[in-house]
Amino acid sequence: MPAMSGTVITLLTDFGLADAYVGAMKGVILGVNPGATLIDLTHDVSPQDVLQGAFLLSTAWRYFPAGTIHVAVVDPGVGTERRALLLEAHGHLFLAPDNGLLSFILPPEDADAPLYQPYRASLPQGYRAYALTSSRYWRHPVSATFHGRDIFAPMAGHLSLGVAPKDVGDPVDSLIRLVIPVPSWRDGQLVGYVLHIDRFGNVVTTVPEAALVGHDDVVVEIAGATVRGLVHTYAEANGLAALIGSHGYLEFALTNGNAAKLLGVKVGDEVKVKVREK
Amino acid sequence: MPAMSGTVITLLTDFGLADAYVGAMKGVILGVNPGATLIDLTHDVSPQDVLQGAFLLSTAWRYFPAGTIHVAVVDPGVGTERRALLLEAHGHLFLAPDNGLLSFILPPEDADAPLYQPYRASLPQGYRAYALTSSRYWRHPVSATFHGRDIFAPMAGHLSLGVAPKDVGDPVDSLIRLVIPVPSWRDGQLVGYVLHIDRFGNVVTTVPEAALVGHDDVVVEIAGATVRGLVHTYAEANGLAALIGSHGYLEFALTNGNAAKLLGVKVGDEVKVKVREK
Amino acid sequence: MPAMSGTVITLLTDFGLADAYVGAMKGVILGVNPGATLIDLTHDVSPQDVLQGAFLLSTAWRYFPAGTIHVAVVDPGVGTERRALLLEAHGHLFLAPDNGLLSFILPPEDADAPLYQPYRASLPQGYRAYALTSSRYWRHPVSATFHGRDIFAPMAGHLSLGVAPKDVGDPVDSLIRLVIPVPSWRDGQLVGYVLHIDRFGNVVTTVPEAALVGHDDVVVEIAGATVRGLVHTYAEANGLAALIGSHGYLEFALTNGNAAKLLGVKVGDEVKVKVREK
Numbered sequence: 001m002p003a004m005s006g007t008v009i010t011l012l013t014d015f016g017l018a019d020a021y022v023g024a025m026k027g028v029i030l031g032v033n034p035g036a037t038l039i040d041l042t043h044d045v046s047p048q049d050v051l052q053g054a055f056l057l058s059t060a061w062r063y064f065p066a067g068t069i070h071v072a073v074v075d076p077g078v079g080t081e082r083r084a085l086l087l088e089a090h091g092h093l094f095l096a097p098d099n100g101l102l103s104f105i106l107p108p109e110d111a112d113a114p115l116y117q118p119y120r121a122s123l124p125q126g127y128r129a130y131a132l133t134s135s136r137y138w139r140h141p142v143s144a145t146f147h148g149r150d151i152f153a154p155m156a157g158h159l160s161l162g163v164a165p166k167d168v169g170d171p172v173d174s175l176i177r178l179v180i181p182v183p184s185w186r187d188g189q190l191v192g193y194v195l196h197i198d199r200f201g202n203v204v205t206t207v208p209e210a211a212l213v214g215h216d217d218v219v220v221e222i223a224g225a226t227v228r229g230l231v232h233t234y235a236e237a238n239g240l241a242a243l244i245g246s247h248g249y250l251e252f253a254l255t256n257g258n259a260a261k262l263l264g265v266k267v268g269d270e271v272k273v274k275v276r277e278k
Numbered sequence: 279m280p281a282m283s284g285t286v287i288t289l290l291t292d293f294g295l296a297d298a299y300v301g302a303m304k305g306v307i308l309g310v311n312p313g314a315t316l317i318d319l320t321h322d323v324s325p326q327d328v329l330q331g332a333f334l335l336s337t338a339w340r341y342f343p344a345g346t347i348h349v350a351v352v353d354p355g356v357g358t359e360r361r362a363l364l365l366e367a368h369g370h371l372f373l374a375p376d377n378g379l380l381s382f383i384l385p386p387e388d389a390d391a392p393l394y395q396p397y398r399a400s401l402p403q404g405y406r407a408y409a410l411t412s413s414r415y416w417r418h419p420v421s422a423t424f425h426g427r428d429i430f431a432p433m434a435g436h437l438s439l440g441v442a443p444k445d446v447g448d449p450v451d452s453l454i455r456l457v458i459p460v461p462s463w464r465d466g467q468l469v470g471y472v473l474h475i476d477r478f479g480n481v482v483t484t485v486p487e488a489a490l491v492g493h494d495d496v497v498v499e500i501a502g503a504t505v506r507g508l509v510h511t512y513a514e515a516n517g518l519a520a521l522i523g524s525h526g527y528l529e530f531a532l533t534n535g536n537a538a539k540l541l542g543v544k545v546g547d548e549v550k551v552k553v554r555e556k
Numbered sequence: 557m558p559a560m561s562g563t564v565i566t567l568l569t570d571f572g573l574a575d576a577y578v579g580a581m582k583g584v585i586l587g588v589n590p591g592a593t594l595i596d597l598t599h600d601v602s603p604q605d606v607l608q609g610a611f612l613l614s615t616a617w618r619y620f621p622a623g624t625i626h627v628a629v630v631d632p633g634v635g636t637e638r639r640a641l642l643l644e645a646h647g648h649l650f651l652a653p654d655n656g657l658l659s660f661i662l663p664p665e666d667a668d669a670p671l672y673q674p675y676r677a678s679l680p681q682g683y684r685a686y687a688l689t690s691s692r693y694w695r696h697p698v699s700a701t702f703h704g705r706d707i708f709a710p711m712a713g714h715l716s717l718g719v720a721p722k723d724v725g726d727p728v729d730s731l732i733r734l735v736i737p738v739p740s741w742r743d744g745q746l747v748g749y750v751l752h753i754d755r756f757g758n759v760v761t762t763v764p765e766a767a768l769v770g771h772d773d774v775v776v777e778i779a780g781a782t783v784r785g786l787v788h789t790y791a792e793a794n795g796l797a798a799l800i801g802s803h804g805y806l807e808f809a810l811t812n813g814n815a816a817k818l819l820g821v822k823v824g825d826e827v828k829v830k831v832r833e834k
Contacts, residue, residue, distance in 0.1 A: 006312060006313065008305075008308055008312065010301065010305075012298070012301075015755070016755040017295070017573070017596075017598055017599070017600055018598060018600040018754075018755050019598060019612065019615070019754045019755055020568070020597045020598045020612045020613070020615045020616035021615075021802075022596075023566065023568075023595060023596065023597035023598065023616040023619075024615060024616045024619045025619075026595050027564075027566075027595070027616060027617075027618075027619030027620035027621075027624070028619045030564055030593065030595070030620060030621055031619065031620065031621045034562060034564065034593070034621060035562065037308065037312070038595070039301060039304050039305070039308070039316070040295075040300075040301065041298040041301035042295055042296060042297060042298045042301065043295070044295055044296040047755070047756055048812075056297065056298045057298070059297070059298045059299075059302060060298035060301040060302045060305060061305075062305075063301075063302045063303075063305030063306045063309065063427065064305035064308060064309065065305075065308055065309045065312060068305070068308075076790070076791065077791050078789060078790065078791070079788065079789030079790070079791060079792070080789060080791045080792075143801075143802040144788045144789045145789060145790055145799070145801060145802050146802035149619065149802065198296075198297045199293070199294040199296050199297055199325070200325055232357060232422045233356065233357030233358060233422045233423060234354070234356065234357070234423055235354065235355050235356070235357060235358045236357070236358075243423070245421075245423060246299075246421040246423050246424035246427065256326075284590060284591065286583075286586055286590065288579065288583075290576070290579075295573070315586065315590070317579060317582050317583070317586070317594070318573075318578075318579065319576045319579035320573055320574060320575060320576050320579065321573070322573055322574040334575065334576045335576070337575070337576045337577075337580060338576035338579040338580045338583060339583075340583075341579075341580045341581075341583030341584045341587065341705065342583035342586060342587065343583075343586055343587045343590060346583070476574070476575045477571070477572040477574050477575055477603070478603055510635060510700045511634060511635030511636060511700045511701060512632070512634065512635070512701055513632065513633050513634070513635060513636045514635070514636075521701070523699075523701060524577075524699040524701050524702035524705065534604075
């Protein structure tokens with residue numbers, strides 16, 4: 001994956017925009033590669049909410065050109081023994097702490113542990129990952145509380161200049177993932193969970209579009225409410241509606257309103273999809 | 279209007295920055311034209327508030343170099359039959375849903391309908407507009423709920439690479455505008471309306487600077503309050519003051535405070551300007 | 557300091573991102589230099605809070621490459637006789653109103669005036685500063701309420717194209733600074749103040765790392781709470797903890813919580829550091 005000076009580097013953090021932490025990271029990157037193109041995915045991940053960061057990363061990275069470097073920092077364990085990773089996947093490069101933030105980049109897998117909790121998983125075949133141990137690519141001195149600025153940012157800069165992934169550090173064969181159950185039909189019923197609530201109050205679930213193919217005629221239950229059938233556009237909805245959202249997941253929307261508030265749901269709540277009884 | 283790889287593309291939406299919708303749009307643009315320069319105007323338009331989006335677009339586009347492409351997406355009708363437009367005006371290109379978002383780009387006109395409501399208007403002489411019907415410039419598959427990512431973003435990318443406006447789709451001779459009355463003096467009185475309230479609580483009205491030329495010695499009434507004369511700077515104000523703001527409209531400001539809260543006004547409230555009685 | 561078309565220009569304001577003021581500034585800069593690289597430090601400085609703006613600027617500028625142009629606009633006195641400045645320092649260029657916003661760029665000094673209040677100080681040896689009086693680099697007409705767009709932005713654009721600092725206007729030999737006491741040990745005690753509270757509720761003080769060298773074994777008092785010893789990472793903390801933050805100052809953090817709320821402190825509150833009694 002040869003990189004050029006104009007390589008795109010995206011940034012996703014929970015730092016917010018009220019402080020200048022993100023600005024400092026960008027300064028470090030431009031100090032290494034003044035020609036890098038820097039794009040914010042979001043910096044409003046709820047503080048230390050790794051699941052939310054992982055989901056939001058998943059909604060955006062695929063729309064970038066091959067060779068893009070994605071830097072994701074939601075990092076409650078900064079300065080501890082937790083590893084910092086580079087993951088090569090789908091022709092993109094991902095830099096993140098090893099805490100589950102890259103869960104959606106890999107193919108889904110089921111795990112026998114509580115919903116959304118972290119567990120250690122093997123790196124799937126065909127993927128490569130490295131621990132960021134090559135300190136010559138870090139900014140020194142390294143602050144124990146801001147690896148975004150001192151490790152991830154300069155590493156992204158060097159990768160964008162053509163440093164090879166294998167040179168960033170030691171290869172790893174496992175990483176931390178979050179438990180995200182893969183819904184599949186059993187006895188005419190799919191069970192999923194609320195995954196994310198967006199700014200409009202739309203409620204995104206773990207039920208992927210693929211699971212619903214051929215099952216348009218469904219009844220969806222969430223928080224005591226029942227929705228019959230799926231609509232295709234927000235405008236088509238009249239009150240509470242279910243649809244496949246732009247992320248490719250089943251979601252709930254409310255005409256001129258906030259579906260999450262109406263339903264009183266939160267991340268992790270259950271959603272059930274059944275075949276419609278005629 | 280020949281475009282180069284370094285063309286500036288601005289983005290204005292109501293998507294907020296907490297999700298990564300804007301990031302996804304930028305990824306799509308950079309996938310088409312990695313050399314585009316992407317600039318955010320704002321993404322904090324109140325959800326589905328077309329008037330606010332239209333006003334905010336009007337406060338920024340003119341400061342960009344000729345040839346800039348402005349992408350504006352406040353789009354309650356996404357996925358319905360509402361058209362998507364390209365408007366050529368003032369040497370700039372504007373991409374937006376056909377719902378009134380481009381109201382301030384065209385010369386003002388009076389319409390016989392309720393304040394700030396949409397109506398269909400003829401395209402004024404000297405302007406050209408097209409419906410974005412050339413699907414070869416879209417991203418496929420097109421989500422019914424996210425034309426920003428799948429239609430407007432790739433179209434902006436292609437225009438920035440030199441695609442001619444006439445190739446984006448069929449020419450149109452009308453578009454939706456919002457009713458924004460043009461204040462003019464009648465019997466020593468001007469009637470305008472609150473158009474926007476900014477982050478500082480400054481109250482921007484529909485009364486343009488041009489209408490006040492030669493009438494410095496005025497009395498302004500709003501929400502039961504009376505302000506005599508105009509000041510020139512915020513620092514000059516002492517309490518509630520009226521001035522011509524940086525947008526070129528009559529606005530109200532409060533020294534060390536929030537004029538909108540003090541007055542208790544909202545968008546659409548009336549403001550009257552009278553010649554001062556000595 | 558020869559500048560190139562790809563020069564980095566950073567922006568820090570209190571304009572927020574809900575309006576398009578920042579977008580307008582960027583349009584003006586790109587109109588002068590389409591090749592400039594524009595980076596936001598933050599635009600969420602509390603309205604007219606010069607101290608906060610000054611601190612946030614200090615946390616980011618040093619991470620940018622030499623030759624970067626930093627535009628900082630927190631400007632309650634816009635349109636009055638207050639000067640607009642260019643400061644050359646540390647191989648960077650700083651554009652700001654003359655109101656204390658550049659306080660942290662210069663070496664610390666003690667002043668006999670109330671905490672965080674502005675006073676006029678001599679420009680230290682080795683620094684150069686100019687008043688932005690060369691109106692040929694301004695955008696005309698100049699709004700009395702938006703020098704960010706009409707003076708600072710175009711000036712930054714011209715500097716990035718290679719205009720020499722000495723050509724922006726008349727040299728000055730003094731500027732406004734804020735009173736920021738320099739803590740030093742007296743009788744085994746250091747007295748500092750709360751300087752900033754960040755998005756996580758971390759409480760940053762005026763006590764610099766340098767003052768604590770060799771004094772790891774300390775007791776810190778703030779708002780009636782006592783913290784013994786310093787930790788090195790947030791994860792290491794268990795409840796309320798004191799540490800040297802990424803900005804290089806003594807700060808307070810609360811495990812999984814908001815230290816500022818727990819302590820009930822605000823900017824300007826006192827903090828005392830003592831040598832630990834065994």
